[in-house]
Amino acid sequence: MEERLAWAEQSQASFLHALKSQSLAEQNAEEKLDDGTVIRVSAHHEEKAFVFDFTGTSDSVSGNFSATPAIVRSAILYCLRLWTGSDLPLNEGLLRDVTTILPPCFLSPSFPEDPRKCPAVVGGNVETSQRLVDAILRLFGIQACSQGTMNNFIFGDEQFGYYETIAGGAGAGPSYDGADALHTHMTNTAITDPEILEKRYPVLLRQFAIRRDSGGDGHFPGGNGVIREFQFRAPLDVSLLMQHRVERPYGLNGGGAGKPGVQTLIQREGKVTNVPGVAALQVEDGDRIIIETPGGGGFGAP
Numbered sequence: 001m002e003e004r005l006a007w008a009e010q011s012q013a014s015f016l017h018a019l020k021s022q023s024l025a026e027q028n029a030e031e032k033l034d035d036g037t038v039i040r041v042s043a044h045h046e047e048k049a050f051v052f053d054f055t056g057t058s059d060s061v062s063g064n065f066s067a068t069p070a071i072v073r074s075a076i077l078y079c080l081r082l083w084t085g086s087d088l089p090l091n092e093g094l095l096r097d098v099t100t101i102l103p104p105c106f107l108s109p110s111f112p113e114d115p116r117k118c119p120a121v122v123g124g125n126v127e128t129s130q131r132l133v134d135a136i137l138r139l140f141g142i143q144a145c146s147q148g149t150m151n152n153f154i155f156g157d158e159q160f161g162y163y164e165t166i167a168g169g170a171g172a173g174p175s176y177d178g179a180d181a182l183h184t185h186m187t188n189t190a191i192t193d194p195e196i197l198e199k200r201y202p203v204l205l206r207q208f209a210i211r212r213d214s215g216g217d218g219h220f221p222g223g224n225g226v227i228r229e230f231q232f233r234a235p236l237d238v239s240l241l242m243q244h245r246v247e248r249p250y251g252l253n254g255g256g257a258g259k260p261g262v263q264t265l266i267q268r269e270g271k272v273t274n275v276p277g278v279a280a281l282q283v284e285d286g287d288r289i290i291i292e293t294p295g296g297g298g299f300g301a302p
Helices: 002-021 069-084 122-140 194-200
Strands: 028-032 038-045 050-053 098-101 152-156 161-164 203-211 225-232 236-241 262-266 272-275 278-283 288-292
Touching (some): 002 069, 028 122, 038 122, 069 122, 122 236, 152 225, 262 278
Antiparallel strands (some): 028 038, 152 161, 225 288, 236 278, 262 288
């Protein structure tokens, strides 16, 4: 095992050493969650380490978007593997020559002994992790922003619960367009087949389509998100946990930003309501919800 750790360390070290003569795309990259919470990251070389510094990140965050140092390290490891562009072995050895400066902030909150006083982290694992990747890739400048969210969608009642994540647009890069309707970065899930969904749960899937023209313009345009529409066949509780509903997925090198996501509730009597990306609501038999996921950013001037 030590040999495999050393192999990973050596592979990463040779790459980081070669980067000393190169400059990052940005000295300080900043991304905002939809509620205005800031993730700020910079990076620099020291004699024996490559340092990521999250100084300037917001102290606290509303809701359940707090993260942990383990989530931060996972995002860094993932982005470093993307940056190298090679199939490095995946283990802790990759981070032996990497130092993380993580002052007290919502990415590293304190957890008191009383669990009732601890910060909620479920959104940190599924959403803040994505926004961490957005910030680090912006620092590296290797790819425009992808949808940057897992579009967590949950419905159920006292008898059952159903949970899915929904794909969106991928960011474009220096030689390729962004892909349409794809799960990107810190998520790796499939989605339930329509036939099984409708057979097992009191819903109809009215639409599942590519959201045309939602990717950012560019020499290489960003990928398109999707449109997913449900009609409910019983009274249910619905929860949404989503990002990039206010902040748009950024483009790079003159590329345009992708469109943010949108949710629309259409009640059976015809009333139409825009639903925020973080919400809990009750629906009735005959109500519909339309979820439009974000597009990816474009790369290069159109």
